[in-house]
Amino acid sequence: MTQRPASRTPLGRRARLALSALVLPLGFGAAGCSGGLTDSPDTTTPTTVEVVMIEGRPLRRRNGRLHRARSRRGHSRLTDRQALRLAPAAREALGSHWRNQGELEHASVVAFHDLARRLALADAPDELLRRSLRAAAQEADHALRCFELAGRYLGESVRPGRLRRPVRLPRSRATELVRLAEEALRDGVLNEGFAAWVATQQLDRARDARVEETLAVIARDEAEHAALSVDVLLWCLAEGGAPVRAAVLAAAESLPERMIACVVPGDLDRAALADHGFFDADPTGAGYAEVLAATLAVVCGDCSDRAA
Ligand SMILES: [Fe+2]
Ligand SMILES: [Fe+2]
Numbered sequence: 001m002t003q004r005p006a007s008r009t010p011l012g013r014r015a016r017l018a019l020s021a022l023v024l025p026l027g028f029g030a031a032g033c034s035g036g037l038t039d040s041p042d043t044t045t046p047t048t049v050e051v052v053m054i055e056g057r058p059l060r061r062r063n064g065r066l067h068r069a070r071s072r073r074g075h076s077r078l079t080d081r082q083a084l085r086l087a088p089a090a091r092e093a094l095g096s097h098w099r100n101q102g103e104l105e106h107a108s109v110v111a112f113h114d115l116a117r118r119l120a121l122a123d124a125p126d127e128l129l130r131r132s133l134r135a136a137a138q139e140a141d142h143a144l145r146c147f148e149l150a151g152r153y154l155g156e157s158v159r160p161g162r163l164r165r166p167v168r169l170p171r172s173r174a175t176e177l178v179r180l181a182e183e184a185l186r187d188g189v190l191n192e193g194f195a196a197w198v199a200t201q202q203l204d205r206a207r208d209a210r211v212e213e214t215l216a217v218i219a220r221d222e223a224e225h226a227a228l229s230v231d232v233l234l235w236c237l238a239e240g241g242a243p244v245r246a247a248v249l250a251a252a253e254s255l256p257e258r259m260i261a262c263v264v265p266g267d268l269d270r271a272a273l274a275d276h277g278f279f280d281a282d283p284t285g286a287g288y289a290e291v292l293a294a295t296l297a298v299v300c301g302d303c304s305d306r307a308a
Contacts, residue, residue: 052260053194055101055146055218056108056139057115057225058187061166068107069161071099071147076157082208083152090272093265095154097278102146105139106160111187112136112225114165115180115232122176124235131228138221145214152210153276174243181236181244182251188229190255190295196222197291198261201281211277230298237299248299255295259288 059067083091116132143160151157171179199219206212236244261282264273273279282288 051256055104055195057111059107059111068103069163071103071158071160074157074159078151080152090268091153093268094276094278095150098146099150099158102143105143105146108139109136110163110165122173135225142218177236177240177244178247181233181248184229184233185251189226192222193226194291197287198281202277202279205274205279206277207275215277252296252299258285
């Protein structure tokens with residue numbers, strides 16, 4: 001694992017300007033792990049090219065903006081002796097963190113159902129469809145586990161909101177192959193690959209048995225989802241030829257230089273939060289640099305000019 005030196009800038013000026021126009025660090029600076037990648041063209045001018053990783057596969061609207069449903073608090077009262085030992089502020093922060101994770105996982109279920117449908121329309125192999133549907137079921141399990149953890153800290157049950165599948169205009173197969181390949185690279189290989197890396201680190205640090213169980217499942221499944229995206233990407237490249245290859249190489253140039261794993265409030269007991277899985281696993285960016293290099297290697301070998 002190596003950290004990219006701060007003085008070396010792998011992106012050219014043109015690529016940096018392009019990134020400034022394309023990337024908005026949603027939620028950056030606020031507590032929690034919300035936010036994430038967005039490719040919306042109508043963003044305000046950002047002050048940084050850093051973005052916050054999102055849990056699971058991002059669900060995007062037609063304009064590329066991220067989409068999710070706000071969860072609701074239920075009526076069931078919950079008590080947990082382990083959670084009750086924590087200070088009220090720590091419980092509130094943990095409840096908010098796991099609730100947020102649950103919402104992102106819940107959106108990922110729809111994202112994978114949508115992916116399976118689009119792969120079917122593009123006449124993809126049955127195996128990719130089957131793995132996409134399996135990923136959707138796994139994301140549903142992640143969402144349930146995260147909402148259960150949230151309810152444990154908040155003292156009352158949390159349930160997912162209503163989420164509709166994004167409406168998509170008909171596209172030619174050639175255009176859809178390009179879009180599927182770009183999304184597989186950015187949202188799957190990179191984002192879910194980093195999510196798997198982060199969950200593994202959080203698992204190593206966690207001390208609470210229920211949190212450890214949840215993180216173990218998430219780390220295993222997110223790595224599987226990143227591997228699925230590698231195969232979707234390779235299939236799109238094989239099917240789509242030169243136009244897909246050109247689009248993927250351009251997308252590789254636009255990948256974020258840095259992705260933030262998590263933003264933890266500074267005024268709380270950080271050790272207690274880390275025991276329960278709320279922990280910035282990649283403060284130096286070394287982990288992200290490792291995942292980014294592996295992602296770039298999928299499309300362009302060692303990509304020495306981009307990942308150096
Ligand atoms: Fe995932
Ligand atoms: Fe997930």
